[in-house]
Amino acid sequence: xxxxxxxxxxxxxxxxxxxxxxxxxxxxxxxxxxxxxxxxxxxxxxxxxxxxxxxxxxxxxxxxxxxxxxxxxxxxxxxx
Numbered sequence: 001x002x003x004x005x006x007x008x009x010x011x012x013x014x015x016x017x018x019x020x021x022x023x024x025x026x027x028x029x030x031x032x033x034x035x036x037x038x039x040x041x042x043x044x045x046x047x048x049x050x051x052x053x054x055x056x057x058x059x060x061x062x063x064x065x066x067x068x069x070x071x072x073x074x075x076x077x078x079x080x
Contacts, residue, residue, distance in 0.1 A: 022054050 033051035
């Protein structure tokens with residue numbers, strides 16, 4: 001691949017856009033989760049409100065997946 005004459009690396013540009021998108025989504029979900037009207041609504045229907053940034057959510061999902069995998073194995077659950 002020839003270098004771009006203006007120095008634009010399409011792969012690093014894509015990563016930057018991806019990082020910007022993740023930050024944008026994280027910031028907006030955090031705003032929603034901290035909004036007083038949203039919290040009142042959620043309290044009225046009783047699900048827990050738990051905001052985790054993308055890194056922490058990734059760690060949470062890995063732990064949850066491992067926990068469910070162990071439970072499935074321990075209970076000898078199979079899918080036919």
